[in-house]
Amino acid sequence: MTQTSATIHVVDDDESLRTALMRLLRAAGYAVRTYASAGDFLLNKPANAPGCVVLDVRMPGPSGFELQEAIAKLDESLPIIFLTGHGDIPMSVRAIKAGAVDFLTKPVRKETLLQAVRTALAGSAERCATRELLHSLRSRYESLTPREREVFARVVSGKLNKQIAGELGTCERTVKAHRARVMEKMQLTSVAELVHAADQLIGGGTTALPR
Amino acid sequence: MAVTSVGAAVAHKLNQPLGAILSNSDAAELLLESAGPQLDDIRQILADIRRDDLRASEVIKHLRALLRKREVELLPLDLNEVVADALRLVDGESRRRGIEVETELSAVLPAVSGDKTQLQQVLLNLVLNGMEAMAESPAAKRRLTVRTSGDRNEEAEVAVTDTGPGISRDRLPRLFDAFFTTKEYGMGLGLSIARSIIESHGGRIWAEKNTDGGAAFRFTLPNAARLERRNSENATVG
Numbered sequence: 001m002t003q004t005s006a007t008i009h010v011v012d013d014d015e016s017l018r019t020a021l022m023r024l025l026r027a028a029g030y031a032v033r034t035y036a037s038a039g040d041f042l043l044n045k046p047a048n049a050p051g052c053v054v055l056d057v058r059m060p061g062p063s064g065f066e067l068q069e070a071i072a073k074l075d076e077s078l079p080i081i082f083l084t085g086h087g088d089i090p091m092s093v094r095a096i097k098a099g100a101v102d103f104l105t106k107p108v109r110k111e112t113l114l115q116a117v118r119t120a121l122a123g124s125a126e127r128c129a130t131r132e133l134l135h136s137l138r139s140r141y142e143s144l145t146p147r148e149r150e151v152f153a154r155v156v157s158g159k160l161n162k163q164i165a166g167e168l169g170t171c172e173r174t175v176k177a178h179r180a181r182v183m184e185k186m187q188l189t190s191v192a193e194l195v196h197a198a199d200q201l202i203g204g205g206t207t208a209l210p211r
Numbered sequence: 212m213a214v215t216s217v218g219a220a221v222a223h224k225l226n227q228p229l230g231a232i233l234s235n236s237d238a239a240e241l242l243l244e245s246a247g248p249q250l251d252d253i254r255q256i257l258a259d260i261r262r263d264d265l266r267a268s269e270v271i272k273h274l275r276a277l278l279r280k281r282e283v284e285l286l287p288l289d290l291n292e293v294v295a296d297a298l299r300l301v302d303g304e305s306r307r308r309g310i311e312v313e314t315e316l317s318a319v320l321p322a323v324s325g326d327k328t329q330l331q332q333v334l335l336n337l338v339l340n341g342m343e344a345m346a347e348s349p350a351a352k353r354r355l356t357v358r359t360s361g362d363r364n365e366e367a368e369v370a371v372t373d374t375g376p377g378i379s380r381d382r383l384p385r386l387f388d389a390f391f392t393t394k395e396y397g398m399g400l401g402l403s404i405a406r407s408i409i410e411s412h413g414g415r416i417w418a419e420k421n422t423d424g425g426a427a428f429r430f431t432l433p434n435a436a437r438l439e440r441r442n443s444e445n446a447t448v449g
Contacts, residue, residue, distance in 0.1 A: 014227045014231070016227070016228065016231040016259060016262070016263055016266070017227055017228075017230050017231040017234070019231075019259065020230070020231040020232075020233075020234035020235040020238065020259065021234050023234070023235060023238035023242075023252075023256065024234045024235075024237050024238040024241070026238075027237075027238045027241035027242050027245070028241060058223065083230075084223075085222065085223035085224075085226040085227050085230070086222040086223040086226065105226070106226040106227065106229065106230030107226060107229045107230040107232070107233035107234070108230060108233070108234070109233070110233075110234070110237040113234075
């Protein structure tokens with residue numbers, strides 16, 4: 001049950017409830033940090049660590065919904081579980097539409113909360129893995145020379161070495177050499193993998209590959 | 212988020228302690244199942260559960276006070292005297308907070324009747340709110356004024372004004388709603404109880420922005436003869 005690397009962040013203005021949740025989640029084997037407000041969380045949370053947020057809706061200062069927006073903008077891999085003293089259907093719809101894992105009401109049953117936490121942490125781990133993969137792909141791509149990038153773009157668009165040589169005004173043997181360097185630097189072995197990597201790079205917000 | 216109904220507000224107020232109690236019990240259970248549970252931790256959890264239980268019952272007690280049908284005994288009274296009595300009770304508080312308290316009491320107030328203790332409760336509430344509102348004001352500027360005025364044949368009015376930051380326009384309409392509070396640790400019931408008291412006296416209570424900044428809370432009490440007439444009319448209809 002223990003997830004050593006992940007941290008559960010509990011954000012609630014009610015000190016008593018905050019402490020109770022912290023005790024429960026710690027007793028269940030999780031690392032927990034608590035925050036009294038949205039601002040407290042934004043100022044003191046660790047950057048880019050896996051975990052999830054258990055978030056109250058109604059707090060003095062920015063509300064839980066406002067914090068949810070802020071977290072989304074930060075591009076953090078932190079799924080959110082809302083926990084509210086009084087929730088209605090429009091509120092839960094709003095929360096889930098904005099990407100929350102769950103919208104629970106207080107008092108919350110242990111099983112319900114722990115189930116939501118497990119779902120959230122699994123989502124967080126997945127998002128972290130994807131982000132790391134993309135990060136590594138991006139840095140490998142950035143290690144390519146401009147000419148290698150030109151070759152990369154033409155290979156993934158299905159062009160033959162001969163065509164590429166013609167377009168770049170060079171000979172086929174040079175293209176072959178570049179191509180081998182691209183595969184080596186990208187740590188890939190097939191054109192199919194290269195195409196997939198290109199898709200991820202473009203989908204992940206990297207500038208379009210040079211033509 | 213706006214509190215749209217008392218029901219939602221009560222649910223929220225009660226679910227906080229209830230949520231803490233449930234999670235604390237669950238935590239204690241998990242700790243007891245673990246190897247070598249720390250009894251001190253369990254003891255602390257039990258103490259917190261007890262405190263939250265009392266907190267929940269406090270909410271209910273306040274709510275009962277709010278919803279209780281007020282049987283007011285309306286006796287002729289001197290409004291200026293009620294003001295003076297209430298201010299005497301907060302004398303120490305105003306000195307401690309460095310607040311200058313002024314009174315402007317009219318000598319020609321209409322005859323009013325009411326329940327002295329309840330009206331004092333309203334005044335105390337307004338005065339203490341005003342004092343709290345000035346906690347952040349510069350020391351030289353902390354002034355609370357209680358003014359009585361009225362026309363001999365009409366209603367009497369009491370105004371409590373402070374030199375605090377005032378009340379923002381969007382909050383004015385909801386100030387007297389149950390469980391609406393601008394304070395960090397307030398229950399949000401003081402003004403709603405004040406309103407229910409004043410209304411049971413046949414009067415009105417409202418808040419406005421003071422002309423020189425700060426807030427002004429005012430309430431009126433009807434002329435005793437008029438109130439008498441109104442009540443007997445109601446009795447005939449009812």
